[in-house]
Amino acid sequence: MKIRIWRITRLCTLSTLPALAFSVLIAMSAHQAQAQEAGDHQYTSEAVEAGSQVYTQQCALCHGPQGALVDGINLSIGQFRTVQSDTDLRQVIGEGAGEGRMPAFSLRAEELNGVIAFIRAGFDPEGEAVKIGDPIRGKTLFEGEGQCADCHRVRGVGPRTAPDLSNIGAIRTPASLQRNILDPATALLPINRPVRLVTRNEETIVGRRLNEDTYTVQIIDSQERLRSLKKTDLVSYEISDEPSKQPTTMSSDEVADVIGYLLTLRGLE
Numbered sequence: 001m002k003i004r005i006w007r008i009t010r011l012c013t014l015s016t017l018p019a020l021a022f023s024v025l026i027a028m029s030a031h032q033a034q035a036q037e038a039g040d041h042q043y044t045s046e047a048v049e050a051g052s053q054v055y056t057q058q059c060a061l062c063h064g065p066q067g068a069l070v071d072g073i074n075l076s077i078g079q080f081r082t083v084q085s086d087t088d089l090r091q092v093i094g095e096g097a098g099e100g101r102m103p104a105f106s107l108r109a110e111e112l113n114g115v116i117a118f119i120r121a122g123f124d125p126e127g128e129a130v131k132i133g134d135p136i137r138g139k140t141l142f143e144g145e146g147q148c149a150d151c152h153r154v155r156g157v158g159p160r161t162a163p164d165l166s167n168i169g170a171i172r173t174p175a176s177l178q179r180n181i182l183d184p185a186t187a188l189l190p191i192n193r194p195v196r197l198v199t200r201n202e203e204t205i206v207g208r209r210l211n212e213d214t215y216t217v218q219i220i221d222s223q224e225r226l227r228s229l230k231k232t233d234l235v236s237y238e239i240s241d242e243p244s245k246q247p248t249t250m251s252s253d254e255v256a257d258v259i260g261y262l263l264t265l266r267g268l269e
């Protein structure tokens with residue numbers, strides 16, 4: 001027993017640590033490059049701040065300071081009746097809603113942009129406001145050009161090697177979805193990391209870690225099989241720090257569309 005543990009520990013130290021240090025370096029440089037590009041996927045902080053004033057003057061009377069006074073709508077957490085994308089928001093503000101219960105506003109372009117930014121920042125004047133595009137275009141991109149469906153499963157369709165995204169809109173914020181698309185290295189969740197295991201029977205298993213406790217590790221292997229392995233049966237266990245995918249090459253509008261689509265994925269409806 002002692003020897004086995006020692007072997008695992010030794011193998012981890014020798015083979016994983018240099019690899020970890022190395023991939024952290026890669027992750028950092030990739031992160032810096034991406035951080036600069038994230039700019040036009042987002043509303044500027046000036047827009048968010050300007051929008052907070054427009055909101056107070058024009059909208060708070062009915063929607064309330066926290067955005068939750070109109071029945072069934074909570075603007076600060078993105079709960080609407082019909083609105084999904086930023087284009088929809090623009091249209092509702094410009095045309096009014098509820099058969100005249102909400103009047104049409106003719107705001108200047110900066111005011112309109114600002115109030116949408118403020119809503120998307122979750123009513124936090126210092127918040128990060130991610131642009132949200134059209135879910136229908138987003139779905140097409142997800143399944144086509146964006147190549148997301150090559151790895152991800154949605155509502156029973158697609159492979160199991162990457163996390164199932166059927167409920168992702170309910171469990172992640174727009175900012176975290178955006179980070180995952182633009183900069184997978186920094187968005188990588190510890191539990192999702194790619195692993196490479198070698199068993200005492202000399203089988204090498206490559207896959208994605210789903211769960212782990214002191215004695216066992218559960219993974220999805222590259223053939224999409226769920227496997228549970230005892231750590232005492234392993235001679236080596238390597239966890240990679242590198243994500244299994246590259247940052248997307250889609251434009252900022254396309255990324256906004258894909259985020260719009262992901263936000264509609266809230267369980268099986």
Ligand code: HEC
Pocket residue numbers: 055058059060061062063070073075080081082083089092093097098099101102103105115
């Ligand atoms: C006079 C009251 C009033 C004002 C002022 C007002 N609203 Fe509304 N708003 C409403 C009502 C009522 C509804 C619900 C309409 C319905 O029944 O669908 C609504 C709905 C909305 C919706 C959800 C629409 C949908 O179908 O999902 C958004 C977004 C919204 N308002 C944003 C704003 C913004 C931004 C402002 C300020 C520029 C604003 N509202 C000003 C009364 C108001």
Ligand code: HEC
Pocket residue numbers: 142146147148149150151152161162163165168172177180181184187188189192193208243244245246248258
């Ligand atoms: C080469 C396979 C691959 C491709 C292509 C890919 N992903 Fe992923 N994705 C993964 C893997 C593996 C993970 C889990 C590792 C991680 O946490 O980053 C993941 C994680 C995610 C997560 C986080 C899941 C969570 O639980 O938080 C989101 C969101 C996501 N991907 C969306 C996308 C979108 C959108 C695209 C297309 C633009 C895409 N992915 C393309 C493999 C892929």
